[in-house]
Amino acid sequence: MKNQLLAICIGLSIFISCKKEDEEATPPSINITHTSGYTINLPKTIVFTASSSGAESVSWDFGDGTTGQGFTAQHSYAAYGNYQVKATATKSGLSSSQTRDVPVTFHRRVVIKTLEVMQVPAFKAAGVDWDPGTLPDLTFKITFPGDTVYETTTVLNNVESGVFNIIPPKGTSNFSDNISIDVYDVDAGNVPDRELMANAKFKFCNVLPVSSTYVDSVQINSGALRLKLKFEFQL
Numbered sequence: 136m137k138n139q140l141l142a143i144c145i146g147l148s149i150f151i152s153c154k155k156e157d158e159e160a161t162p163p164s165i166n167i168t169h170t171s172g173y174t175i176n177l178p179k180t181i182v183f184t185a186s187s188s189g190a191e192s193v194s195w196d197f198g199d200g201t202t203g204q205g206f207t208a209q210h211s212y213a214a215y216g217n218y219q220v221k222a223t224a225t226k227s228g229l230s231s232s233q234t235r236d237v238p239v240t241f242h243r244r245v246v247i248k249t250l251e252v253m254q255v256p257a258f259k260a261a262g263v264d265w266d267p268g269t270l271p272d273l274t275f276k277i278t279f280p281g282d283t284v285y286e287t288t289t290v291l292n293n294v295e296s297g298v299f300n301i302i303p304p305k306g307t308s309n310f311s312d313n314i315s316i317d318v319y320d321v322d323a324g325n326v327p328d329r330e331l332m333a334n335a336k337f338k339f340c341n342v343l344p345v346s347s348t349y350v351d352s353v354q355i356n357s358g359a360l361r362l363k364l365k366f367e368f369q370l
């Protein structure tokens with residue numbers, strides 16, 4: 136009986152010590168949660184929480200070149216953008232990481248409602264008119280990420296400026312998306328039937344003001360091309 140008990144104890148202790156080694160060899164789990172990044176004020180402070188089983192420490196990469204420590208950490212962002220935030224949990228030299236996209240943004244989506252062409256290049260080449268004797272016939276194309284194109288059929292004839300309504304409004308949910316706007320002079324029946332006058336590229340995160348003022352329009356300048364966009368934030 137004594138020998139049996141001894142054998143059970145030895146067996147149990149081996150089992151426990153094996154189990155302990157297994158536990159030590161398992162990297163800690165990691166899961167990030169955070170407070171909302173939607174704001175009209177900058178800087179925007181976001182509180183990050185890491186939940187982890189077994190982690191001894193958690194380190195953070197806030198995605199804007201700064202880092203932090205702790206199961207709970209907070210960081211203030213000075214600019215709008217989508218930040219890739221990475222948390223790393225460490226235990227006994229083993230680590231696990233999780234990365235989350237964290238948007239710091241006014242709202243979830245911005246849509247362009249009108250495009251005002253304020254100024255176009257005066258000539259297509261040195262001293263050569265777009266339309267000899269008359270003013271250009273304006274039209275435009277907006278390219279959103281993924282080559283999603285909004286191409287208007289509206290033409291503003293014989294003008295150098297004017298306003299296009301975009302119906303329904305077109306937009307993006309990612310403020311760091313590249314948006315490209317082409318402005319053309321149309322010459323129906325000619326070859327080519329339209330000529331690119333100028334192009335402007337921008338990201339909403341770069342053109343929105345870094346202030347507490349809620350805006351609904353921005354001006355985009357690219358060389359001689361000057362555009363004004365009226366937009367709307369949507370939830």
Ligand SMILES: [Ca+2]
Pocket residue numbers: 265266270271272320321322
């Ligand atoms: Ca024309």
